[in-house]
Amino acid sequence: MNERVKKARRILAVQAQMHRAEEWMLAQLQRRLKQLEASQREMIGALNQDNALHGLFIDTMAKYLQALTEQAGDVARQIEVQLPKTMAEAARLRG
Numbered sequence: 001m002n003e004r005v006k007k008a009r010r011i012l013a014v015q016a017q018m019h020r021a022e023e024w025m026l027a028q029l030q031r032r033l034k035q036l037e038a039s040q041r042e043m044i045g046a047l048n049q050d051n052a053l054h055g056l057f058i059d060t061m062a063k064y065l066q067a068l069t070e071q072a073g074d075v076a077r078q079i080e081v082q083l084p085k086t087m088a089e090a091a092r093l094r095g
Contacts, residue, residue: 012093019089026086029079036072040065 043065047058 022086022089033075
């Protein structure tokens, strides 16, 4: 087989691998965001409950909710950065 064809196939294989890596990273970030959002909903539900010991833990729960919100914001920003990378790798693979 021609060396040029072999080289082109290797390049395509590397581009496909890079695309899969970018897709995997994006999927991981999206899963993490969903987990954080679910934790936020749980925490909000817990804060809304009327419980005898509720007052003892409200400050800690509020701080935890704030931390979850900050983490979710960080992950959302990472997704905004990752999405164009993934799309660029897909375009490179197609074209």
